[in-house]
Amino acid sequence: MNNLHSGLLYSLTGVTALASMSSCASQKKTEEQKPFNIVYIMTDDHTAQMMSCYDKRYMETPNLDRIANDGVRFTNSFVANSLSGPSRACMITGKHSCANKFYDNTTCVFDSSQQTFPKLLQKAGYQTALVGKWHLESLPTGFNYWEIVPGQGDYYNPRFITMQNDTIEKQGYLTNLITDMSIDWMENQRDKDKPFCILIHHKAIHRNWLPELKYxxxxxxxxxxxxxxFYDDYExxxxxxxxxxxxxxxxxxxxxxxxxxxxxxxxxxxxxxxxxxxxxxxxxxxxxxxxxxxxxxxxxxxxxxxxxxxxxFQRYMRDYAKVVKTLDDNVGRVLDYLKEKNLLDNTLVVYTSDQGFYMGEHGWFDKRFMYEESMRTPLIMRLPKGFDRKGDITEMVQNIDYAPTFLELAGVPVPEDIHGVSLLPLLKGEHPQNWRNALYYHFYEYPAEHMVKRHYGVRTDRYKLIHFYNDIDMWELYDLQSDPMEMHNLYGQAEYEPVVKELKEELLKLQEQYNDPVRFSPDRDKE
Structure with missing residues (x-):
């Protein structure tokens, strides 16, 4: 073999080898960059007190605990408006009620033409699905597949609204049926060449807590x-x-x-x-x-x-726990399916509720108030491969943060008008110095069921300042460190005037940041 031929052969061999190496690297890069799936499980009125990964006093929730034990548990997770429909609108838009315009359950219809994270994921090539509770009055948009319950839905032999706008009845217990339909979509109906995001939204644990018959x-x-x-006198x-x-x-x-x-x-x-x-x-x-x-x-x-x-109280707690038990079973079914299909490494699994709930605190059931048991909501996540964070995340987060988190995880640009912030830095184990130090809350539904006054407020890591307005003009201040049960209103006490001044400044700043037109007047309040 002459030198020219030998050199040419060597060069070709080298090019082939380099091409092969380049191809492997490209393939590996493609595999590494494969978009993550999102399984977002949300319940209604499920409070952290009734999850054993948060509170072991009342019941065991082994499957929910699996998510927390294998992933992360947020210990300071809150909502922006503690009411089913408004909370869902905040979640799906990443914006406070003042921006998404779904203020309450009694007077509002969700504007389905507005920007939502499922629409943005869909544009980026995701398969999107919603099964279960929607509760926004209009029909869902931004989903390749959806099937929802009318209004609050029925626990027993429930009705569903289909994409053809037909109402059909299915035999069985609602929590089981929603899981059946969700798994069926993941297994048989979606395009498996595309990443997916499914919203599995349960009616459970909503009033009136009708248990599965076997429980x-x-x-x-x-x-x-x-x-x-429990016997609070509300002094x-x-x-x-x-x-x-x-x-x-x-x-x-x-x-x-x-x-x-x-x-x-x-x-x-x-x-x-x-x-x-x-x-x-x-x-x-x-x-x-x-x-x-x-x-x-x-x-x-x-x-x-x-x-x-x-x-x-005892009857309420028993019925509530029974409904949670079936829910926990079904969370286990979803986790088992993802594991069986080798999807866990490439899927973010999120479990949360649309708000918290009172389990007898202050003598109450329901939610609505800015007090802790209502504003605080459970949030646990099982992270996909590459996110090594485990254990507790203590930074204050809010349900307006879910949309930007899902978008950033999918590699989709987060629109500037979204109020929330992505949780991805926290999921990566980072502790950003500029993380928020205060949360804004606003409840609008009055007069209505349960007659909770309209109010807005600000929460920091230690204090909470609330202004009740409309047919009342009252302020409340709580030191969450010394009074975690929020029994002693400190507003008006001279020694707390500097704290109130600082909190009112923060409150007004947040109201201006989110462009909430319902604001207090510092001049009127004579700060």
Whole structure:
């Protein structure tokens, strides 16, 4: 072989080798840059007190704990408006209610033409899906597939609205059905050559806490510990005193605690009959057989006063826990599916609720107030491969942050008009020096169910300042370090005037930043 031919052969061999190496590197790079999937599981009114990865007093949630144990748990996660529809609008747009314009559940219809993170993901090539609760009055947009429950939905043999705008009925328990449909979409309906984002949105754990029939007997032998402030007298807090969400006074004896007596009446009796009227005759017999002896004993004893309040609390806690138990089962089913299909390494799994809930704190059920149990929401994530952060994340985050997080994870530019900030730096183990030090909150729905006054406020790591307005003009200040149960309103005390001044400045700054037209006037308040 002559030198020219030998050199040419060597060169060609080198080029081939280099090309092969380049091809492998390119393939490896492509594999490394494959977009992450997003499985976003959200429940309704599930509070951190009823998740054992946050609070072990009441019940065990082993499958939810799997997410926290394998990933991260946010210990300071909050919402911007503690009400189902508005909270969902904040989440899907990444904006406060003043910008997405869905203020409350009673007067608003979500403008489906506005920018949402599913639409932006869809434009970037993602397959997007929504199954379960939507609760924004208009039909969903920005999804390749959706099937939603009308309004709040039904626990038993529920109805669904399809993409063809047909309403159909399915047999079964709603939480199980939503999971069935979600797994079916991931397995059989999506384009598997594309990354996906699915929103699995449950009705659970919403009032009136109707359990899956197989769990009717669960927790019946358990006595739940009553919160220390169950018998709150609301001293110095007239807005708290004016609410209608008391377990003792406002929890309906038939609708909420299931003590049905056809010879008696209650405000929500007809609604309750409609709910359980969805059961088949065989299911209804099983349901009635369980409740019959409890109903008989209740009306025989006819508890009053504190005895009735205690009894209602126990029934509420048991029913709530039963609904959580089925939810936890179904979170496990989703995790098992992702593991079986080798999707966990490339998927961000998020579990949260649309807000927190009162489990007897201040004597209440429901949410709405800016107080901790309502504003605070659970948030746990199982991270895809490449994100090594595990354990607790203590920075203050809010549900307006989910949209920019999902977009940045997908490599999609985050629009400048989004109010939230991406959580990706925190998921990477970073602790940004410029992370927010205050959160803004605004609740608008009054007068309405539960009669919680309109209010807005600011929360820092230590203090919370709330202004109740509209038909009332009252301020409340809490030192969360010395008074975590928010029982002592410090507003007006001379020694806290510097704190109030600083918090009002921060509050006004946030109202201006988010362009909330409902602002307080420093001049009027004589700072």
């Amino acid at each position: 009717l007997n669960e927790y019946e032998d358990k006595t739940f510990t009553m919160p220390d402030n 110095g807090r007239p807005a708290a005193a004016a609410q209608e969400m008391s377990i003792f006074k406002d929890m309906d004896i038939m609708y909420d605690t299931k003590m049905l007596d056809m010879n008696k009446d209650s405000r929500l009796k007809s609604a309750y009959l409609n709910f359980i009227g969805r059961l088949t005759p065989e299911e209804r017999k099983q349901y009635d057989d369980f409740y019959a002896p409890i109903i008989k004993e209740f009306y025989q004893k006819n508890p009053q006063g504190k005895e009735l309040a205690d009894w209602k």
